[in-house]
Amino acid sequence: MAVSIDNVYQQVLAIANKEQRGYITPQEFNLLARKAQLDVFETYFHELDSFRKKPGNDTVYADEIDSIQEKINVHEKFFQFVTMSTGGSGTLPTYHKMGKLSHHNSAQEIQVNGAVSSSADIAFDSTVAALGLAIGDEVYLTASGALLGSITALETGSNANTITISASTSITNDHYVTVMPNRNNSGYKEVQLVSQNKLNHYTNSSKLSPTTKYPVYVKTSDTAIQVYPTSISTGVVCNYVAKPADPKWTYVVINDKALYNSAASDKQDFELHASEESTLVNKILELAGIIVNKPGLSEVILRNEAMKEAIENK
Amino acid sequence: MGLLDITQKAYHDGTDKGNYQFVSLDDIISSFMVVYVGENKILSKVSRTDVQFHGMRAIQELSYDVLRSHKAYEIEVPSTLVMYLPQDYVNYTKIVRVDSNGIEKPLYPTGKTSNPFPIKQDADGVYQFTDNNIDVQGDVESKLNPHTSDTRDSFKNIPTSNRNIDSDDTDYLRLDNRGRRYGLDPQHAQDNGTFYIDNSTGFIHFGSDLAGETVTLKYISDGLGTDAEMVVHKFCEEAIYKHIMYGLVSGRSNIPEYVVQRFKKEKFAETRKAKIRLSNIKMEEFTQVLRGISKPIK
Numbered sequence: 001m002a003v004s005i006d007n008v009y010q011q012v013l014a015i016a017n018k019e020q021r022g023y024i025t026p027q028e029f030n031l032l033a034r035k036a037q038l039d040v041f042e043t044y045f046h047e048l049d050s051f052r053k054k055p056g057n058d059t060v061y062a063d064e065i066d067s068i069q070e071k072i073n074v075h076e077k078f079f080q081f082v083t084m085s086t087g088g089s090g091t092l093p094t095y096h097k098m099g100k101l102s103h104h105n106s107a108q109e110i111q112v113n114g115a116v117s118s119s120a121d122i123a124f125d126s127t128v129a130a131l132g133l134a135i136g137d138e139v140y141l142t143a144s145g146a147l148l149g150s151i152t153a154l155e156t157g158s159n160a161n162t163i164t165i166s167a168s169t170s171i172t173n174d175h176y177v178t179v180m181p182n183r184n185n186s187g188y189k190e191v192q193l194v195s196q197n198k199l200n201h202y203t204n205s206s207k208l209s210p211t212t213k214y215p216v217y218v219k220t221s222d223t224a225i226q227v228y229p230t231s232i233s234t235g236v237v238c239n240y241v242a243k244p245a246d247p248k249w250t251y252v253v254i255n256d257k258a259l260y261n262s263a264a265s266d267k268q269d270f271e272l273h274a275s276e277e278s279t280l281v282n283k284i285l286e287l288a289g290i291i292v293n294k295p296g297l298s299e300v301i302l303r304n305e306a307m308k309e310a311i312e313n314k
Numbered sequence: 315m316g317l318l319d320i321t322q323k324a325y326h327d328g329t330d331k332g333n334y335q336f337v338s339l340d341d342i343i344s345s346f347m348v349v350y351v352g353e354n355k356i357l358s359k360v361s362r363t364d365v366q367f368h369g370m371r372a373i374q375e376l377s378y379d380v381l382r383s384h385k386a387y388e389i390e391v392p393s394t395l396v397m398y399l400p401q402d403y404v405n406y407t408k409i410v411r412v413d414s415n416g417i418e419k420p421l422y423p424t425g426k427t428s429n430p431f432p433i434k435q436d437a438d439g440v441y442q443f444t445d446n447n448i449d450v451q452g453d454v455e456s457k458l459n460p461h462t463s464d465t466r467d468s469f470k471n472i473p474t475s476n477r478n479i480d481s482d483d484t485d486y487l488r489l490d491n492r493g494r495r496y497g498l499d500p501q502h503a504q505d506n507g508t509f510y511i512d513n514s515t516g517f518i519h520f521g522s523d524l525a526g527e528t529v530t531l532k533y534i535s536d537g538l539g540t541d542a543e544m545v546v547h548k549f550c551e552e553a554i555y556k557h558i559m560y561g562l563v564s565g566r567s568n569i570p571e572y573v574v575q576r577f578k579k580e581k582f583a584e585t586r587k588a589k590i591r592l593s594n595i596k597m598e599e600f601t602q603v604l605r606g607i608s609k610p611i612k
Contacts, residue, residue, distance in 0.1 A: 052353050065353065192362050207370050208363050213340070213541060216363070 003270035003277045005033065005249045006260045011281045016288060024288050026249050026258050033247040036283035037270055041244055044072050045097070071273040078239045079138075079183050081145035088230035092223045092238060093145065099239035101191035103227070105212045106132070107180045107235025109142055113161065116171040120149070120164050127160040136182035139165050142234075143175065150182070178234055191215045191227060191236060203228065244271035279305075337551050339369050339544040346558055356573060357562060365558055370538055372557030376550055377537040380589045383407045388530045394459045395470055395525060396517045402539035409518070411506050412528040419506040421520075421529070429512045429519060432463040460515040472522055549591040553584040 009029055016024055024032070051064040060066050075096070082101065084090040092098065110131060113123045122139065124131065139148045149165035171177065181187060194202055194216045202208050202216055210216045210228035217227045227236060250264035261267070270280060282305050289299075320328070343365050351360045389397050410418035434442040434449035442449040452462045508521040520529065537543055546554055560577040563569045 052358075056354065190362055194363075202363070207367055207538070214363070214366055 003272055003274060003280060005247050005267070005269045006262065008033070008270065008277060008280050008284065009249050009260075012284050012288065015281070015285055024284075026251050028288070029284070030246075030248055032284045032287045033249070033270070033280070035287060036280050037244055037247055037272060039283055040272060040276055040279055041075070044068055048072065071276070072241065074271065074273050075241045075244060076239065077242050079237045080240065081140045081147065081178070081180075082225070082236040082238050083142070083145050084227070084232070084234050084236050086233045088227040088232050089220075090217075090225045090227055090236055092225060093240070094223070094242075095238075095240035096243040097241040098193075099241065101193070101217060101225075101236055101238045102188040103191050103212070103215050103232055103237075104181050104185065104188050104235045106185075106187060107178060108132075109176050109178050109234045111174055111176050112171050113173075115173040116169060118168050118170055120152075120166070120168045121155075121162050122165060122169075122171065122177065123159075123162045125161065128154045128163055129160065131179075133163060133179055134182070136184075138180045138183065139163070140178045140180065141169075141171065141175070142178045148177065151179075180235060180237065188237075189213055189215060191217050194218060199228070247271075333545075335547055336545040337548055339366075339373060339546070342546070342551065342554050342558075343369055346555060350555070350559060356569070357559075357566075360562060364562060368558040368561035369554065370544075371561065372554045373537040373544060373546060375557065376546065376553060376585070376588070377534060378404070380550060380553070380585060380592060381537065381547060382592055382594075383532060383534045385535055386530055386532045388412070388528060391520050391524045391527050391529050392458075393525060395520045395522060396459060397520070397529065397531065398458065399511070399513075399516045399518065400531070400533060400535075402535040402543075403533050404536050406511070406531060406533045408532040409509055410530050410532070411524060412530060418530065420504075421507045421509050421524075422501065422504060424508040424510050424521075427465055427469045427510060428463075429460065429466040429510075429515070429517075430463050431514075432461055460512065460517045466519065469519070470522055547588075547592060550588040553581070553588040556581040556584045 009026075012024060012029065048065065048068045051068060054064070056063045056065050076099070077093075077095075080093050082090045082092055108131065110124050110126075113125045116122055133151060133154060135151050135154060137151045139151060140146065141148055148169045148171075149167040151163050152166050153164040155162040155164065189212075192215070196218045199216075199218055202210060208214075212229060212232060215227055215229065215232060217225045220226050245268050247270045248266055248268040250261045250267040251258040252261045253259075270276070272280065286302060286305070318334070325331075343362065346365055346369070347360070347362060351357045351365075385400070385402075387397075387400055391397065409421045411421055412418055431448075432451040434451040436442060450461050452467075453459070455461045507524040507527070509518055509524075511518050518531065535543070537546075556577060560574070560581040563577050564574050
């Protein structure tokens with residue numbers, strides 16, 4: 001779904017040259033590409049809000065809300081682990097816009113018995129039956145929040161304390177993993193964001209006092225949260241919109257010419273919906289006109305963009 | 315799509331019988347958030363806690379006069395003649411004495427006595443205090459026996475009920491304690507026994523002739539005591555949605571008054587429908603009762 005950065009760069013160069021406006025270097029392009037991508041990305045949320053105020057239609061392809069939601073979906077991350085500690089404090093993963101948090105009361109933090117080295121088998125002190133684990137449950141490394149895999153088998157007999165997960169991993173002995181019930185499980189409850197200023201009203205209310213069934217949280221910093229009731233020390237996941245990675249057109253210089261190197265490890269395509277390719281080209285050209293001090297280029301592009309919008313809104 | 319999520323065999327083997335008739339508050343809140351809230355709906359954004367609050371209030375209101383009362387405690391009346399109110403007690407629906415055949419005979423409240431707080435006084439009538447608190451007279455209170463006022467003591471010592479009183483008796487005990495007796499007062503025309511409830515201390519006091527008798531307290535709660543209790547009968551499901559919806563729209567700004575009134579009417583209609591349904595009127599049973607109409611002597 002991503003937009004190829006090389007496609008965009010070649011189009012930018014072709015149009016800029018056609019207009020006899022000059023050459024845009026890869027370094028300039030990478031800078032402009034980042035800004036263009038962020039500009040496009042940020043407009044999604046405002047557009048979604050304004051589209052919601054209009055009557056929609058039931059044609060999925062042509063409905064503005066559905067279209068913009070599809071573009072946002074590219075950036076949505078679901079069921080992301082929130083690192084929790086005792087007393088209900090937690091750390092959110094890096095996010096751009098936070099969605100809903102959920103909690104499952106059956107999630108548990110379990111100490112690993114014996115180091116795991118490039119293996120899919122993880123052993124615990126207790127038997128899997130005693131721990132109440134089930135096939136399909138997801139296993140996370142507690143310290144980092146990394147998803148290790150889902151449980152594919154529960155061993156029995158002499159290995160009754162061992163599970164097999166869907167991917168090989170390595171875990172240090174005595175470290176902890178968090179086992180979250182399968183995400184289709186019905187026990188996940190929304191953890192609602194409340195204002196710090198209203199928290200006392202919640203905790204003092206007999207009906208709305210936070211419980212494991214109806215938990216709430218407040219944000220204590222950009223990424224730190226405090227969950228109530230404070231007995232919740234594990235089993236919190238979140239959905240959020242992630243910021244797209246900075247695009248990078250990677251190259252090698254041959255005969256004083258920069259040639260695209262698609263195999264470079266730091267190459268990064270645009271993380272936007274495929275339909276945004278022409279918008280990106282226009283945005284970059286518009287910005288390029290400012291950089292190369294050719295206002296005419298910007299004017300041409302702005303005119304093109306205005307025409308495109310007029311056609312879309314016709 | 316079917317709602318049954320366990321097999322017939324699992325239901326047969328399990329202990330969770332008869333629960334299909336109920337729907338949980340959790341379920342109601344989740345469904346409400348999905349179906350009633352969102353774009354192009356009357357409520358575009360609602361906090362889950364608001365829905366939770368109105369859902370709980372709806373269960374409370376419906377528990378008081380729509381949902382079936384099914385809570386009951388049975389005790390043998392001790393020599394103290396008291397029974398403490400259940401933890402989740404809100405009001406009683408009926409208090410009965412159970413006879414040796416298992417037939418329930420209703421007890422009636424007496425409004426003519428009580429158990430006021432007995433103040434300890436010295437010979438001059440001066441109130442006695444300990445640590446700035448007024449002392450209580452008489453026996454020390456315990457968890458299972460509240461303070462004993464003279465009023466309670468006297469009521470407790472009435473030897474028997476008036477079951478053997480004839481209308482022409484003139485003995486002072488057999489006179490109505492509140493005045494002359496001119497005839498049979500229907501509210502006292504029973505010999506099942508009496509009780510009164512002291513809500514300040516949380517005890518039910520029984521008449522002395524009920525000592526050692528088996529007594530059942532049938533009461534209503536507000537339906538919010540435990541998570542397991544937060545369920546409503548399916549006959550009431552729509553009424554709960556309408557209660558929540560009305561609660562939400564009536565507390566919001568920028569909602570046209572006609573919308574509020576619409577939901578008020580819908581709430582009223584659904585509540586009435588639920589009450590009729592839960593009244594459990596069956597044609598055969600009703601017909602059987604009506605057959606008694608034509609009997610000349612009752």
